[in-house]
Structure formats: structure tokens, C-alpha cells
Amino acid sequence: MPLAYRKENALNAICPYFTMFPLEYPTKVLKKHQKERPVVLDPFCGRGTTLFAARNFQLDAWGIDSSPVAAAIAKAKLASCEINAPLELAAQLIANVDPQEIPESLFFGRAYHAKALREICALREGLSRLEAESDASVILRAAALGCLHGPLPKNAENAGYFSNQMPRTYASKPDYAVRYWKERGLKAPRIDVLRVLRRKIERLAGLATKSPSSFIQVLQGDAQSADVFRSIEAAPSIVITSPPYYGMRTYVQDQWLRNWFLGGPGHVDYSAGPQLDHGGKEAFSSSLGTVWRNIGERATESESLHMYVRFGIIPSAEVNAKEIFRNSLEESGINWRVVSVRAADSADAGKRQADQMKADSAAAVEFDFHVERI
Secondary structure: OOOOOOHHHHHHHOOOOOOOOHHHHHHHHHHHHHOOOOOOOEEOOOOOOOHHHHHHOOOOOOEEOOOOHHHHHHHHHHOOOOOHHHHHHHHHHHHOOOOOOOOOOOHHHHHHHHHHHHHHHHHHHHHHHHOOOHHHHHHHHHHHHHHOOOOHHHHHHOOOOOOOOOOOOOOOOOHHHHHHHHHHOOOOOOOHHHHHHHHHHOOOOOOOOOOOHHHHHEEEOOOOHHHHHHOOOOOOOEEOOOOEEOOOOOOHHHHHHHHHHOOOOHHHHHHHOOOOOOOOOOHHHHHHHHHHHHHHHOOOOOOOOEEEEHHHHOHOOOOOOHHHHHHHHHHHHEEEEEEEEEEOOOHHHHHOHHHOOOOOOOEEEEEEEEEEEE
């Protein structure tokens, strides 16, 4: 059975996310190095699968991601609390917060039932007003992001998502979604937000078990910035990561609805945001090399440093993935030795789950690199 389907790993699935590598990948690496008790780092942590694997091995772990959505989900992988704590917080916010901003656009009116939208907005504003973050609020926020959009249930009582029919891993653009719903006569389900959250959170086996790392060890920032690495208190010795696919520029736009829940605008923001430079393979290699340099400079010179990198390109990019990655190592100015290069398992499992909206999405070409500093 794949690790993703084991109930003890439900926390890793608290929020669907695209272009994620399977839990088997970091688990296999950490099994190999667990006796060394390494400090684990993922500079492109996404939804935090590497961090969750490190938690399972009781290892200290740090994550970096420029996306506020990714950071919010990844923090949950290092949080620990009693199951009832985030549910009690949710009930308190829904009961006591009178949301000041409820979107009135056609998209929101058709995406959510009016009562559900009011409760979602209460959670959105209530979480943003908290004086201090807690493990319970981290779990609640990630769970709400995970329930924000997804497929319609046959029975509203079994709803796992708040929305009208949508993909799980990314948010459809508003005009397309409204047209899709109209053409099919789909209406937003009348659901109980707390009930949906309870179904999600009560499945999180092991949540009360103390995590070896704190959620504050997930940093929202650009891994190209040396300043971000100064906040990492322990020098990393094992890096397990998967950089953004070369040629994939829509990470920000595809997560626009979850960004809204975190306080962003209620429309698609088409600005690029901080990310690797996709202006050509040389520019991409250079910007990725900056990340490898930051890692090498933060690590302790006297200790070994291994990087395990799953690197991919989208098929339409028509470039050599191995060449780009090797060039990025050279650009870093750090002496790396390539230990192995293997074709990764099919990326179909990690592609955006577009089937609900009948959209096309080709799997990426991926390779697994193991390099070490010499």
C-alpha cells in the first residue's frame, strides 16, 4: 500500500497540493541516513512532505517556501496538539467573529453557499487577527485550506470540501469556473463548515504526538536570499527537495483562492512573485545555483552535506533537465560531486488533479539527483 493511503500519514494529506513528490521519496532517503541523526532541510518545501518524513524519523527539520500557501500547509507538518484544540478554535471563531469582508463577486456567490461563505470568512478574518500563532491555529488554517475547494459529494452530509465542483489541488480561474457551473447546472452545496473540518481533522492520526521540530521552523521566504538562511538555527546536513518545474510559471495564479483565504485579494493576481528566473535555461540555472550556494554556505564545513533533488521540467519546455541541473551546481560555486542520477518514477501522481474540471495536464519529466559536497 502506498504510504499516502496509510492512516498514520493522514497529516501529510491535510491539504492537497500539486507537483508534490510522494512520501516514499524522502522516507527512503532518511532511512539511509537516520543513524547519523541529520538536520534536514527542504528549501522548496511545498506542502511539507520532506518535513513530515523527518517528523516520522524524529529528526530536526527546516523548510523554506516563497508561497504563503505552501508555508501555511507545511507548518502543519511540524505542529502537534490535541485533536479537539483546532476544532474548538474553529467553533469559537465562527461563533464570535463578525466578518467585515464577504466577497460579493459572481464567482464567490456560485462557489459557496451564503451560510458557508460567511463561516469561511469568519475563519479567514479570525485567524488573521490572532495575537499569536499556536499549533492549533496552524492545524486549523491548513485544514481550512485543504477543505476550501474540491469535488462535490453525492450526499452533502459526506462533504469533504466547502465549495461547488472544483479541483482539489488548484483553483480554477473565476470566469472559467462560473461558466462551467452554469453549463452543468451545478450549485454550491449547503454544508456545515464545522462538520467538514471535523471530518478532516479527526483523521489526523498522531497529531497529539510531540513533534521534534516547531512549526516556526518553516520559513516563508525566497531561498535565493541569504538572509532567509540566517534564520535557520541548525546547520543542515541532508537536503531533500524538488525545485519548481522549469517552465512552470503559474504556481501563484493556481493557488489564488487559497491565497485569498490567507488574506490576499479575491481575484487572480497575475504578478509573478518571488520565484526562480524562468527567462531561459541559463537564467534558471543561475538562480537555482544561488539556492545551492546558500545551502553550502549555511552548512557546517566539517560535516558531510548531501542533497537529494527531484528535478523536473514540463514537456513543452523542450530543454535538457540534466544539463540545467548540472549547470546550476556549477553556478553555485560550491564543490559538488554527483553521486547518482536516476529517472524518477512517473510524475503522473504529482501532477495537478485536473480531472474534476476535465482540463489537460501533462506529466513532467523528472530525475532524482544525489549530490554531495566535497
